[in-house]
Amino acid sequence: MKYVSEYRDARLVKAVLDDIRHEVTRPWVIMEICGGQTHSIVRHGIDQLLPPKIELVHGPGCPVCVTPLEQIDRALAIASDPEVIFTSYGDMLRVPGSGRDLFSVRASGGDVRVIYSPLDAIKLAQENPHRQVVFFAIGFETTAPPNAMSVVQAKSLGLENFSVLVSHVRVPPAMHAILGSPHNRVQGFLAAGHVCAVMGYWEYPPIAEQYQASIAVTGFEPLDIARGILQVIRLLEAGEYVVANAYKRAVTLEGNRPAQDLIQRVFESCDRKWRGVGLIPQSGWRLRSEFAEFDAEKRFDVEAITPEESPLCIAGEILQGLKKPVDCSAFGEQCTPENPLGATMVSSEGACAAYYQYGRTEAV
Amino acid sequence: MCLGVPGKIKEIYKKDNLRMARVDFGGVEREACLEYVPEAAVGEYIVVHVGFAISLLSEEEAHATLDLLREIMDLEQELGPEPDLP
Numbered sequence: 001m002k003y004v005s006e007y008r009d010a011r012l013v014k015a016v017l018d019d020i021r022h023e024v025t026r027p028w029v030i031m032e033i034c035g036g037q038t039h040s041i042v043r044h045g046i047d048q049l050l051p052p053k054i055e056l057v058h059g060p061g062c063p064v065c066v067t068p069l070e071q072i073d074r075a076l077a078i079a080s081d082p083e084v085i086f087t088s089y090g091d092m093l094r095v096p097g098s099g100r101d102l103f104s105v106r107a108s109g110g111d112v113r114v115i116y117s118p119l120d121a122i123k124l125a126q127e128n129p130h131r132q133v134v135f136f137a138i139g140f141e142t143t144a145p146p147n148a149m150s151v152v153q154a155k156s157l158g159l160e161n162f163s164v165l166v167s168h169v170r171v172p173p174a175m176h177a178i179l180g181s182p183h184n185r186v187q188g189f190l191a192a193g194h195v196c197a198v199m200g201y202w203e204y205p206p207i208a209e210q211y212q213a214s215i216a217v218t219g220f221e222p223l224d225i226a227r228g229i230l231q232v233i234r235l236l237e238a239g240e241y242v243v244a245n246a247y248k249r250a251v252t253l254e255g256n257r258p259a260q261d262l263i264q265r266v267f268e269s270c271d272r273k274w275r276g277v278g279l280i281p282q283s284g285w286r287l288r289s290e291f292a293e294f295d296a297e298k299r300f301d302v303e304a305i306t307p308e309e310s311p312l313c314i315a316g317e318i319l320q321g322l323k324k325p326v327d328c329s330a331f332g333e334q335c336t337p338e339n340p341l342g343a344t345m346v347s348s349e350g351a352c353a354a355y356y357q358y359g360r361t362e363a364v
Numbered sequence: 365m366c367l368g369v370p371g372k373i374k375e376i377y378k379k380d381n382l383r384m385a386r387v388d389f390g391g392v393e394r395e396a397c398l399e400y401v402p403e404a405a406v407g408e409y410i411v412v413h414v415g416f417a418i419s420l421l422s423e424e425e426a427h428a429t430l431d432l433l434r435e436i437m438d439l440e441q442e443l444g445p446e447p448d449l450p
Contacts, residue, residue, distance in 0.1 A: 003370035003409055003421055013435050036367045089414065117415025119382075119397060141366070145400055146416040149382075157380065172390035194368045197411060202384035219366060227429075248425040249367075250411050256418060259400040349367075 001103040003249070007221030016226040018232055021278045027235050029185045030229060031178070031321050033171055035062030035349025036220050042354040044222045046229075047322035054233070057185070057321035058354075060174050060277060062147045064347035065319060068273040069307035071167040072097040075136050078165065079105045084300075087121040087126060087142075090114040094346045098308040113203050118150035125154065125162040134296045137164040141195045144168055144285060145259035149267035151287070151294050154269050154358040162297040166286055169272055172203045173283035178320060179211035184323055186213065188232040193219040193247040195336045200255025201243055208241045218246040242285055243267050263275075266291055275343060276309075276316025293301040313342035318351050332361055368411035370421060371396070374407060387412060 006012075032038055038058045043045050047056045060066055076097045079086035086102070092101040093114065106112040111131075115121055118135055125133040137147040147164065154162040171192060177186055191204060196217045208215050214235035218228025224247060231244040245251055263285070272284025287295050297303065314332045317323040324332050325344070335341040337353055344350035355361075371387035376398065378384065383398040387410065394412075399406050401417045410417035 001370070002372070003426060004390070006430055012430075015433065119415055124378075141420065142413050145418065147399070148413045149397065149399060151415065153380065153382070193413065194413060194418065197368070200416070223433075249422050250419045256400055258402060259418060262400075285375065 002041075005217070006220060007223040009223065013222045013226050016223065016230050020054070020226070020230050021051050023230070023237060024053050024233050025053055025237060026172065026173065027055070028187050028233065029055045029057060029228045030190065030232055030313060031049065031057045031059045031186040032190040032225075033061040033175070034190075034195070035059075035065070035220075035347065035351065035354075036194075037061075037190060037192065039349060039354045040220050040222065040225055040352050042156040042358045042360060044225075046222060046225055050229070053093045054229070058190075058318065058321040058324070058351040059178070059321060060274060061140065061171065061195075062319070062344065062347050062351070063143070063348040064095055065343040065350050066169055066274040066277065067092070067095070067138050067311055067343070068275050069098060070273070070305050071138075071309050073305045074302040075102065075165055076105055076298065077305065078134050079110045080108075081132070081300065082109075082174045083132050084111065085124055085131050085133045086110065086112045086136070087124060087133060088112065088114045089138070091349075092136055092138065094309070094340065095343045096340060096346075099360050101316040110116060118146045119153070122150055122153050122159065122162065125159045126157070129161060131161060132299070133162050134300075135162070135164045135341045136167075139170060139171045140169055140192070141199045142197075143257070144263045145198060148262045151266050151291050152262065154294055155291065157259065163294045163299045164287070165296040166267075167272075168267060169274065169281055169287035170285065170306060172207060173280050174202075174274070175207050177277070177280045177283070178206070179213055180186045181320070183320075183322055188214040188236050189214050189216075190225070190232065191217040191243070193217060193224065194252060196247070196251045196255065198256050198259050200256075200260075201251065202253055208243055212241045214241055214244075215362075216244045216246045217251050219250065249353070270275060274319070276313070276319050278316075286336070310341040315342035315344040315352070318344055325352040326360065326362060332356060368403040368418060370409055371412050372409050373398075373404060373406050376404075385417070387417075
């Protein structure tokens, strides 16, 4: 498959890893922000092929994992309403709320449907004019343009039975939170390629400068990851706190302007709680008041919800790069993908799920 | 969730006033919305994410990256042609 197979060429990856081995002289801690990259790294064993001086820690870039518990509980409450067709990206269905998940709502008769694109939810609303269609609009900057488009489309089609439960988060405020923490160990970042495809990477140079961190934007294939790590190592070794673009085929400095414009039209910045991590100022997006009529939180009575988290789960520390999944006493025992205690064990982007799926049961 | 998939645009059309395309992902065809890549044309490659193209892939940059790597390491000569990978 073009733009995929050539970036999985083991000989090219090996050559880049050889360069890394030759060029690294000191220990470095690098965080890959994006859970998609975590999975690629663990799946291809890239962390195990790196020289021991380089430690990769896994970041909070798993939208399913950081969606706050109270939003999951609100989703569960709305989805239980017999008038509602509740639509969501598939990953969200198994994420535990305080007591149950969307799958169990479906099992007890709730109409919960997995959709591929937000436009599928619009289509459902058109086809079911007598029912309320609610879309769980979660994610980082990558899903924001499609989710925003669903709201604009609902408005232009005059759909009165469509609404969104919004829980959007952004990467740069999370980087500030990680680098500004007194416990921070991270010196370099792999910035998430597709977040940057949408947003560009113009927001990152001030972060690199402020915290003296080196950053490389990169993609998801093994060659992209290896090249990203090489570029971060080169910058760190040279003491250069700037941003390199190792994903030029998909990312430009300014990003996708039409997408950014629509995000700005539909959403505005807000403080947002990240599950396990806590409140990060100005780290989220919510609907602008012009689109309040499509806000599911206003349409359904779900404001007063008090969530309850599992006391065993250490997902918060994992998402901040402070611990690895294997450091958790519940990992692989009380907590498995079939019976997850925390969201990091559920999502295809969660670090715990990656470790479990690829048999990493011991510390590297 | 942020795993965009590269695909080739086969056909462009309007639906509910949105610019849409039939996109080929290595043999599997699906629909994607092109509103965010207004410049995209049939035959070009896009990164598709939850049914929306979020980026137009630059063939030039893709080649530049691979060519540079291959050139530096002189791999083609040293190791022979690329094997077919899935």
